[in-house]
Amino acid sequence: MADMLSFLRKVWELARPYRVRLFLGVLAGAIAGILEPLVIAAFTAVFHLIFSPGTEPLSRHLKNVPQFVQDAIPQVVWNWLETARQALAGSAKAHPAAVIGLVAVIPAVMFLRGLFSYLNIYFLQWAAIRAITDLRVRLFEHLMNLSAGFFNATNSAELMSRITLDTTNLQSIIGNATAVIVKDPVTLIGLLVYLLLKQPKLTLISMVVMPLCVIPIAVYGRKVRRSAGSLQDHYAELSNVMSEAFTGNRIVKAYNLEPTVVERFRDTARKLIGHTMRIVRAMEIPGPLLELFGAVGVAFVFLYLAFAGGDRASYSDFLGFLLAIFSMYRPIKNLSRLQNNLVQARAASDRIFELLATTSTIPEPANPKPLSAVGKDIQFENIKFAFGEKPVLQGINLTVKAGQFVALVGSTGSGKTTLTNLLLRFYDPQQGVVRIGGIDIREVSTRELRNQIAVVTQETALFNETIRRNIELGRLGVSEAEIIAAAQHAHAHGFIMEKPQGYETVVGERGVAVSGGQRQRIAIARAITRNAPILILDEATNSLDAESESIVQAALEELMQGRTTFCIAHRLSTIQRADVIAVFEQGRIVELGRHAELLNRNGVYRRLYEMQFRTEPEEAK
Numbered sequence: 149m150a151d152m153l154s155f156l157r158k159v160w161e162l163a164r165p166y167r168v169r170l171f172l173g174v175l176a177g178a179i180a181g182i183l184e185p186l187v188i189a190a191f192t193a194v195f196h197l198i199f200s201p202g203t204e205p206l207s208r209h210l211k212n213v214p215q216f217v218q219d220a221i222p223q224v225v226w227n228w229l230e231t232a233r234q235a236l237a238g239s240a241k242a243h244p245a246a247v248i249g250l251v252a253v254i255p256a257v258m259f260l261r262g263l264f265s266y267l268n269i270y271f272l273q274w275a276a277i278r279a280i281t282d283l284r285v286r287l288f289e290h291l292m293n294l295s296a297g298f299f300n301a302t303n304s305a306e307l308m309s310r311i312t313l314d315t316t317n318l319q320s321i322i323g324n325a326t327a328v329i330v331k332d333p334v335t336l337i338g339l340l341v342y343l344l345l346k347q348p349k350l351t352l353i354s355m356v357v358m359p360l361c362v363i364p365i366a367v368y369g370r371k372v373r374r375s376a377g378s379l380q381d382h383y384a385e386l387s388n389v390m391s392e393a394f395t396g397n398r399i400v401k402a403y404n405l406e407p408t409v410v411e412r413f414r415d416t417a418r419k420l421i422g423h424t425m426r427i428v429r430a431m432e433i434p435g436p437l438l439e440l441f442g443a444v445g446v447a448f449v450f451l452y453l454a455f456a457g458g459d460r461a462s463y464s465d466f467l468g469f470l471l472a473i474f475s476m477y478r479p480i481k482n483l484s485r486l487q488n489n490l491v492q493a494r495a496a497s498d499r500i501f502e503l504l505a506t507t508s509t510i511p512e513p514a515n516p517k518p519l520s521a522v523g524k525d526i527q528f529e530n531i532k533f534a535f536g537e538k539p540v541l542q543g544i545n546l547t548v549k550a551g552q553f554v555a556l557v558g559s560t561g562s563g564k565t566t567l568t569n570l571l572l573r574f575y576d577p578q579q580g581v582v583r584i585g586g587i588d589i590r591e592v593s594t595r596e597l598r599n600q601i602a603v604v605t606q607e608t609a610l611f612n613e614t615i616r617r618n619i620e621l622g623r624l625g626v627s628e629a630e631i632i633a634a635a636q637h638a639h640a641h642g643f644i645m646e647k648p649q650g651y652e653t654v655v656g657e658r659g660v661a662v663s664g665g666q667r668q669r670i671a672i673a674r675a676i677t678r679n680a681p682i683l684i685l686d687e688a689t690n691s692l693d694a695e696s697e698s699i700v701q702a703a704l705e706e707l708m709q710g711r712t713t714f715c716i717a718h719r720l721s722t723i724q725r726a727d728v729i730a731v732f733e734q735g736r737i738v739e740l741g742r743h744a745e746l747l748n749r750n751g752v753y754r755r756l757y758e759m760q761f762r763t764e765p766e767e768a769k
């Protein structure tokens with residue numbers, strides 16, 4: 149109960165900016181609720197007037213209409229009703245307009261009730277979708293600011309399902325549940341008061357079985373709670389299966405994995421069945437049961453009337469009574485579902501609020517220092533870093549002078565990329581400091597730090613937009629001429645112009661519409677537009693053929709002028725003129741020096757070099 153309250157408080161925080169509409173919606177709901185018994189009152193009054201117009205004065209005919217409504221009827225209307233009554237007592241044709249007007253009261257009240265019911269839902273959904281949009285954006289923004297470590301550890305399809313599905317679930321509660329919370333209790337109370345005022349005895353008799361209603365609601369509510377959470381998890385799992393299958397569709401096809409993937413999808417999809425059906429049962433069984441209890445109640449009333457006899461109500465009174473009893477069914481059913489809805493929404497929101505509470509492992513400094521990396525040395529001081537238990541970097545000491553070209557070489561998995569990730573502050577080392585110009589990079593805002601760095605990585609990520617846009621993303625707002633110049637330097641201009649749409653070519657999801665080498669050159673052009681003092685090239689030329697590689701190499705060397713460059717390369721031919729070569733082995737720098745020195749040392753570097761010399765003799769001169 150307490151956590152339900154804190155959940156509702158969170159929902160209220162979300163909806164608060166839209167409280168005016170929310171209030172209007174609730175108000176409209178209350179009015180619609182009050183109109184419900186009035187529909188019945190109008191119906192029975194008209195019924196009474198049509199069937200026995202002459203017997204009694206008008207006020208007796210209107211006895212089912214609450215006194216305060218009767219008092220509100222203006223004299224003109226009263227006169228007109230009286231005219232209609234007299235006409236009906238004689239010949240309806242005497243005053244057709246008055247009679248038609250009288251009958252039209254029913255659709256008129258219905259119309260009002262419909263209008264306010266609509267406004268009720270409309271305003272509440274108006275507020276709900278806006279509140280949920282805010283939440284979605286906030287959630288997405290929050291996720292975007294979490295660290296690389298978070299994204300490594302979290303399944304992206306699951307995050308997507310949080311942002312789309314779970315928020316939608318919450319929207320349904322803000323929208324529907326708030327409608328139910330106000331309108332239906334008002335309707336119920338209105339009907340009950342009406343019934344108790346008009347037919348206290350019959351009402352009480354028909355209510356004898358009502359307490360039994362609580363049982364199905366309570367029993368099924370508990371089941372929903374368990375299933376709602378599992379359902380959310382299975383949906384997330386389903387998104388995950390899909391996203392892997394779609395993004396990896398080439399491998400799926402090449403290895404004939406379709407049946408395997410479909411099987412996995414089928415298994416996951418089937419897990420939804422049991423939980424969904426449990427929720428369906430919980431939603432649908434209480435309704436008919438309530439109807440049944442209502443019917444039993446009415447049967448008791450008939451029994452009472454049949455055996456006790458005596459004060460039998462008039463037709464119209466009894467009709468009103470039945471209408472009111474049956475009108476109670478819908479709000480009771482809605483209220484019985486409300487509990488289930490709330491439980492489902494809470495299951496969804498738990499996960500959302502959990503994500504919102506995740507803090508970045510890369511804390512921003514409270515008072516960030518300004519940083520300009522131009523002309524500044526970069527130092528890695530005694531860096532120790534591990535992913536979980538697994539040590540990746542162990543005691544790295546490396547100083548890179550401003551404008552130097554540093555090559556990081558070594559076998560795969562030795563920690564080269566990880567070292568550059570520390571410079572980008574994707575992770576913080578467990579021990580040691582990274583400094584730029586003597587400033588600990590943890591004292592600089594990550595935004596400013598990363599503004600100083602351009603990256604071309606192993607996996608060249610392009611966005612599914614035009615080539616122009618992909619290049620422009622290096623530095624937003626860069627001019628057309630600069631984009632083209634960057635493409636020319638990256639030796640991309642030629643192939644771009646050969647495409648029918650040129651710079652407007654859309655590169656496809658993850659750049660599938662361009663070749664691997666083209667992708668890489670677009671990424672290089674993007675790094676060139678960034679024009680940053682620090683450059684990280686992580687296998688930047690690894691998808692290029694030998695000819696393009698030497699061309700792009702030339703472009704990169706031009707780009708490297710005056711910038712501090714970290715170049716990770718497996719092909720040692722590309723880094724021979726580096727100012728410093730750092731040789732990595734199992735997270736340590738085992739050799740450090742220039743190409744010639746390292747060759748003379750007869751160590752790891754020489755071994756790597758000779759291996760390549762044998763396999764790629766034409767390159768390793």
Ligand code: GTP
Nearest residue numbers: 300535536540559560561562563564565566567606
């Ligand atoms: P190549 O790019 O293959 O030349 O290797 P590298 O020297 O760049 O290796 P990298 O720095 O990427 O990885 C060093 C070690 O850290 C390897 O053993 C990886 O398995 C491990 N590693 C890298 N990224 C992650 C990660 O996100 N999570 C975990 N748990 N381990 C990682």
Ligand code: MG
Nearest residue numbers: 564565606686
């Ligand atoms: Mg790497």
